Amino acid sequence: MSYLLSSAAIHIFVYCWITMPKQKLTIEQVKKISPKTLLKIIQRAKNYLKTNDVWKDMCKEYNVDVNVIDLIPMKFGDLEVSARTSRGVITFSWKLLEGGDFFKNVHYVIHESEHFLGQCYGEHPTQGASDGNYLDNKDEQAGFQRQLEYIDD
Numbered sequence: 781m782s783y784l785l786s787s788a789a790i791h792i793f794v795y796c797w798i799t800m801p802k803q804k805l806t807i808e809q810v811k812k813i814s815p816k817t818l819l820k821i822i823q824r825a826k827n828y829l830k831t832n833d834v835w836k837d838m839c840k841e842y843n844v845d846v847n848v849i850d851l852i853p854m855k856f857g858d859l860e861v862s863a864r865t866s867r868g869v870i871t872f873s874w875k876l877l878e879g880g881d882f883f884k885n886v887h888y889v890i891h892e893s894e895h896f897l898g899q900c901y902g903e904h905p906t907q908g909a910s911d912g913n914y915l916d917n918k919d920e921q922a923g924f925q926r927q928l929e930y931i932d933d
C-alpha cells in the first residue's frame with residue numbers, strides 16, 4: 781500500500797515537473813545563480829556536445845579529441861552580444877539564462893567553440909567580429925555554418 785502511494789506521489793511529481801512551464805528569470809535572478817550551478821550548466825552542455833555529430837566533425841577537422849571541450853574556458857558575463865570568444869575564453873551573455881533553459885542555446889556554444897578551435901588550433905590568425913565587414917569575415921562565416929549545421933541536425 782505504501783508502495784502504491786509513493787509511486788503515485790512520484791507520478792504526480794513527474795507530471796507536474798514536465799507540465800510546469802519554464803519560468804522566465806530576470807537578469808537579477810540569473811546573476812544570483814551560484815558559480816557551482818553555473819559550472820554545472822556549462823558542464824552539462826559540454827557533456828552533451830561530446831556526443832553530438834557536429835562537434836565530432838569539428839574535432840575531426842581540427843584533429844583534436846572530442847574531450848578538448850572540457851578544456852575550453854567558458855563563463856557568463858555582461859555582453860552586448862549573445863556570446864564571444866576572446867583569446868581562447870568563451871563568454872556567454874547572462875541573457876542566455878533568462879529563459880531558465882540554457883540548453884536551447886547550445887548552438888551558441890557550437891558557434892563560439894568553432895572560434896576557439898580556430899584561435900587555438902587554426903593555421904591563420906582569426907579576425908574579430910568587429911574587425912572589418914562582419915558578413916565577409918571568414919571566421920564568422922565558419923561559426924555560423926557550424927551553428928546552422930547544429931540547428932539543422
Ligand SMILES: [Zn+2]
Pocket residue numbers: 891895909919920923
Ligand atoms: Zn562569432
